[in-house]
Amino acid sequence: MSFLDNLSLGFSVALSLHNLAYCFLGTLLGTAIGVLPGLGPVATISMLLPITFGLDPTTALILLAGIYYGAQYGGSTTAILVNLPGETSSVVTAIDGYQMARQGRAREALMVAALGSFFAGTVGTLLIAAFAPGLSELALGFGAPEYFSLMVLGLIAAVVLAHGSLLKAIAMVVLGLVLGLVGTDVNSGALRFTFGLPDLFDGIDFVAVAMGLFGIAEVISNLERADAARGTVSLGKTGGFFLSRADFRAAWPAAVRGTGIGAILGILPGGGAILGSFASYMLEKRIARDPSRFGKGAIEGVAGPESANNAGAQTSFIPMLTLGLPSNAVMAMMIGALIIHNIQPGPQVMTSNPTLFWGLIASMWIGNALLVILNLPLIGVWVSMLKIPYRMLYPAILVLCAIGVYSVSNSTALIYVMTIFGIAGYVLMKLQCEPAPLLLGFVLGPMMEENLRRALTMSQGNAAVFFTQPVSLILLLVAAALLVVMAVPRAAKVRGEAFEEEAS
Amino acid sequence: MIANKRDVLAGLMFVGIGVFVFIFAQDYGIGTAAHLGPGVFPMLLSALLTLLGLAITVVALRDHTRTHVTLSWRPLLVISAALLLFGFGLDSLGLFMVVALLVVISRFARAGENIIESVILALVVAAVASLVFVVALGLPVPLWPTF
Known part of the structure; x- marks a missing residue:
């Protein structure tokens, strides 16, 4: 099928009234979540995952994807209006966006963020449509050894690019893989790590893990701090939304550059939307004629990072859809959703479920358009939502989590599992161990073991198969190279600090 | 005196989980190389987790950054x-x-x-x-x- 045939198939799916309604609902919910600080897209998707069980998989994914990019967008609204990043990816937007708002240019900042995001979303969607078929065709030729090595590479790349300690992040991935072992072994039927509890025979429930680690643990950790006073900036007097010619001229090149950076970094595992916005801000500041304007309300400082984070949010779907590899925690949730709907993630999704694949992609573009059309008039609603204090919000979040996890299989056991993971997640957070790599490992664990065993069976027990198959070897070499590159400067830096200590 | 208490604790936690899982995995059976038993992958993972935990602990013991863990x-x-x-x-x-x-x-x-x-x-x-x-x-x- 040609590029245009694929897209028209996608649009015919996404434009059905049913899917359009869920796309709208997803972006709206996502924006609301993004606006509220302290409630991230991973927690939200895990809360809403049970609701999607009754939908068909395409509609479910359209809804969940809408939440993801809606949240990116909503996060920037909070960043601009109250100088609080609603999402991590909008940390940079707060710098110049809030200054613009203080100068009475809140509307311009919001407008630039919206248009930049829309442009980036459009480019991102086209990139997925253009590159995904080739990539999955390539991956369809992969056997078990290649798959195993690909997962090793994916997991390593995801932790190398994430922030924080590399060793801890790898340990968290392995811990996730271990948790993925719990339950009945598919090959032998043996029960592993179930401790005689029938509720664990099918493995630890994915929703309970995600909700505990990202929902409950976040609430506990947020409760350590007092409610921050949120001073909302007024929107300014001008009635409509428009950009002056000068603003537009300053903003569009930044948006184009941001889209490029964000799109590339988004494909890389671990990158997602966050890395791109930082990189774009650095670039804009470096190439500006007068870098001192940055931090004082430079419109490029909003246009670039906002485009970058949205482009990254779109292109991070590429490895998930074509290879079945999650590049960040949100994508791990998407894979979880596919598995719950009995769709084996991987390169075959495009050929076996073309309506799901292309429908989802088309819906992303529609969702981005909806965001621009609907959200600018709704700014007032978001501002009033920002006035809900956290002390009234968190009990409602807990209720949603508790009912949500119960409804997965109508069993109270999952509430206890979620609570345990909430406690564990909070302790891990205190030990500065990021929960996202754990979730990636947890999702990939069973698939990794399956491919490891299959590869060894095919090679009659010869473990060298991972190094003699050229594609597998290359993937493993890239993974090793990534580790070395990241480990060396770190080692040098630690040594440097140690020497300084001794000298003083 | 341990300066970086947080990372030492994190490392020991991973060691603890690794050792626990490794001991449990003994019962699950190794099988043959061509047909791995259900115990092999858990043993590989838990050994790796233990090693990573040890590495984190050692790095943290030699680190002079002061950290501590206070749970609310x-x-x-x-x-x-x-x-x-x-x-x-x-x-x-x-x-x-x-x-x-x-x-x-x-x-x-x-x-x-x-x-x-x-x-x-x-x-x-x-x-x-x-x-x-x-x-x-x-x-x-x-x-x-x-x-």
Whole structure:
């Protein structure tokens, strides 16, 4: 099928009234979540995952994807209006966006963020449509050894690019893989790590893990701090939304550059939307004629990072859809959703479920358009939502989590599992161990073991198969190279600090 | 004296989990190289986890950054207790009651919350949750206490 045939198939799916309604609902919910600080897209998707069980998989994914990019967008609204990043990816937007708002240019900042995001979303969607078929065709030729090595590479790349300690992040991935072992072994039927509890025979429930680690643990950790006073900036007097010619001229090149950076970094595992916005801000500041304007309300400082984070949010779907590899925690949730709907993630999704694949992609573009059309008039609603204090919000979040996890299989056991993971997640957070790599490992664990065993069976027990198959070897070499590159400067830096200590 | 307590604790935690899993995995059977038993992958992973934990511990012991871990016990215990009670009570007390209890109890996670506000919030959230999940979405749980 040609590029245009694929897209028209996608649009015919996404434009059905049913899917359009869920796309709208997803972006709206996502924006609301993004606006509220302290409630991230991973927690939200895990809360809403049970609701999607009754939908068909395409509609479910359209809804969940809408939440993801809606949240990116909503996060920037909070960043601009109250100088609080609603999402991590909008940390940079707060710098110049809030200054613009203080100068009475809140509307311009919001407008630039919206248009930049829309442009980036459009480019991102086209990139997925253009590159995904080739990539999955390539991956369809992969056997078990290649798959195993690909997962090793994916997991390593995801932790190398994430922030924080590399060793801890790898340990968290392995811990996730271990948790993925719990339950009945598919090959032998043996029960592993179930401790005689029938509720664990099918493995630890994915929703309970995600909700505990990202929902409950976040609430506990947020409760350590007092409610921050949120001073909302007024929107300014001008009635409509428009950009002056000068603003537009300053903003569009930044948006184009941001889209490029964000799109590339988004494909890389671990990158997602966050890395791109930082990189774009650095670039804009470096190439500006007068870098001192940055931090004082430079419109490029909003246009670039906002485009970058949205482009990254779109292109991070590429490895998930074509290879079945999650590049960040949100994508791990998407894979979880596919598995719950009995769709084996991987390169075959495009050929076996073309309506799901292309429908989802088309819906992303529609969702981005909806965001621009609907959200600018709704700014007032978001501002009033920002006035809900956290002390009234968190009990409602807990209720949603508790009912949500119960409804997965109508069993109270999952509430206890979620609570345990909430406690564990909070302790891990205190030990500065990021929960996202754990979730990636947890999702990939069973698939990794399956491919490891299959590869060894095919090679009659010869473990060298991972190094003699050229594609597998290359993937493993890239993974090793990534580790070395990241480990060396770190080692040098630690040594440097140690020497300084001794000298003083 | 250990300066970087946080990372030493993190490392020891991974070692502990690794050793525990490794011991348990012994019983699951190794099989043959061509047909791996259910014990092999757990053993590989747990050995790796133990090594990583050791590495984290060693690096942290030689690190001079001062860190410590303080857990906020109040929110941790109150929120956990509130959720567990929700699970225990759901089938007998019904959704409305357990939601209201979850809200009221969880509000004790921080000192000085207004109790009247807690009660009003509990009633509102319980009413909305009952309407949305039981009446509209048909969640199969009792709405009111059954004795």
